[in-house]
Amino acid sequence: MSPNAGKKALHFGAGNIGRGFIGDLLANAGYEVTFADVAEPLITALNKDHSYKIHILDQEHKGKTDTVDHVSGILTTNEADVKKIITEASIITTAVGPNVLPKVAINIATGLKARRAAGVTSELNIIACENRTGASSLLHDEVLKHLTSEEDKKYVAEKIGFPNCAVDRIVPPFSEESEGILAVGVENFHEWIVDETALKGPKLNIPGMQLTDNLIAFVQRKLFTLNTGHAICAYLGFLKGYSTVDEALGDKRIEEIVRGAMLESGAALCKKHGFDPKEHEKYIDKIQSRFHNPYIHDDVVRVGREPMRKLAPDDRLIGPVKMAEEYGLKYDNLIKGIAAALRYENSDDSQSEDLKALIKEKGLAKAVAEVTGFEEDTHENREILSSYEALGTKGHL
Numbered sequence: 001m002s003p004n005a006g007k008k009a010l011h012f013g014a015g016n017i018g019r020g021f022i023g024d025l026l027a028n029a030g031y032e033v034t035f036a037d038v039a040e041p042l043i044t045a046l047n048k049d050h051s052y053k054i055h056i057l058d059q060e061h062k063g064k065t066d067t068v069d070h071v072s073g074i075l076t077t078n079e080a081d082v083k084k085i086i087t088e089a090s091i092i093t094t095a096v097g098p099n100v101l102p103k104v105a106i107n108i109a110t111g112l113k114a115r116r117a118a119g120v121t122s123e124l125n126i127i128a129c130e131n132r133t134g135a136s137s138l139l140h141d142e143v144l145k146h147l148t149s150e151e152d153k154k155y156v157a158e159k160i161g162f163p164n165c166a167v168d169r170i171v172p173p174f175s176e177e178s179e180g181i182l183a184v185g186v187e188n189f190h191e192w193i194v195d196e197t198a199l200k201g202p203k204l205n206i207p208g209m210q211l212t213d214n215l216i217a218f219v220q221r222k223l224f225t226l227n228t229g230h231a232i233c234a235y236l237g238f239l240k241g242y243s244t245v246d247e248a249l250g251d252k253r254i255e256e257i258v259r260g261a262m263l264e265s266g267a268a269l270c271k272k273h274g275f276d277p278k279e280h281e282k283y284i285d286k287i288q289s290r291f292h293n294p295y296i297h298d299d300v301v302r303v304g305r306e307p308m309r310k311l312a313p314d315d316r317l318i319g320p321v322k323m324a325e326e327y328g329l330k331y332d333n334l335i336k337g338i339a340a341a342l343r344y345e346n347s348d349d350s351q352s353e354d355l356k357a358l359i360k361e362k363g364l365a366k367a368v369a370e371v372t373g374f375e376e377d378t379h380e381n382r383e384i385l386s387s388y389e390a391l392g393t394k395g396h397l
């Protein structure tokens, strides 16, 4: 019998990574999984079907599907359901997008107050599975903003763990009409690495979850390699009129820049975290082949979504430049990617609209300073400006 039989898991965000990865691992580990979401159609479908299919999208596993069973859903607007499930939960995870964490924190705070009031003394871990350094720590800080009583704060400090993690599996939007809205398509590769030093209570037993005492190295390795290359491919691809990541990477010049950028961030990561350069190059090769997977139709607009978040000082584009500078290393390809992100214009993406408006209002140099933290008249700011000019609106590479 599974060590997690009879235990409940609550996962916020029944979207791509929620259904396609974290929910799947939790269900396979024996938890009874409940998804919490704001999207009524997803919750209705989960409570009707209690099951969904995962399609593995690659040549080797073509046609292979897994079924995730015994799942259900609640709306985050239903406070009574949120309180009940958080009182009963043995683990909570999220995959809602980093900007949504402050909203989810309100639900979690409400639930934790109810859990303490109900006299539950068992430990609980809450893991934010988002592409952001320190996402669970951010969630913790947001939850604390909604706790006023000393008893609730003490309860959280003693009983509730917020371990950070690195999460990796490419899960693009997917549709298989005959299977309704819950079916999801994923690549076969997956990696979930959790900070064991921040876990509370008995050791978690979840096949597919790895534990580490050096999480920051793994978070930066993933965010500054896969997400760096992915974002640069999306922004250059968008400029040149490609729709998907594999189409964009089929352009030899784009592939050269994407690989060049991953090698630049890689050299800095090896210095910083002591990764073996040969092993790290194999890690880059594997990522490049994952981007080429023709069975994954991943739109450049999904991968490029929210450009201001991606251009933030510690995120996938600026973070590696700062790390390369720390060691006196080159970062020319990374700068090209940053310039392409600044050229990204998608009227369906509110951050792209905000970025365009900021550049128009303040001028490029000031906008770059505000978004990336590279102040006006610094060499980084100037290099970005000159790459932006060279790129033009059509992506001259």
Ligand SMILES: NC(=O)c1ccc[n+]([C@@H]2O[C@H](COP(=O)([O-])OP(=O)(O)OC[C@H]3O[C@@H](n4cnc5c(N)ncnc54)[C@H](O)[C@@H]3O)[C@@H](O)[C@H]2O)c1
Pocket: 012, 013, 014, 015, 016, 017, 018, 036, 037, 038, 039, 042, 076, 095, 096, 097, 098, 100, 103, 104, 129, 130, 131, 167, 168, 169, 170, 171, 172
């Ligand atoms: N898709 C991937 O390939 C992938 C891989 C690794 C990590 N991630 C990370 O996972 C997170 C989610 O990405 P995704 O691709 O699954 O996005 P998604 O848009 O498919 O899913 C997000 C889900 O969150 C729900 N949501 C929004 N606001 C909410 C709220 N207040 N409460 C509860 N649910 C809410 C949405 O309705 C949606 O179902 C992001 O941080 C992303 O960076 C994604």
Ligand SMILES: O=P(O)(O)OC[C@@H](O)[C@@H](O)[C@H](O)[C@H](O)CO
Pocket: 131, 167, 168, 169, 170, 171, 226, 227, 230, 231, 302, 303, 304, 305, 306
């Ligand atoms: O989710 P984002 O917007 O931070 O980044 C877009 C993609 O790069 C990302 O979702 C990847 O597919 C994922 O990180 C793969 O593990």
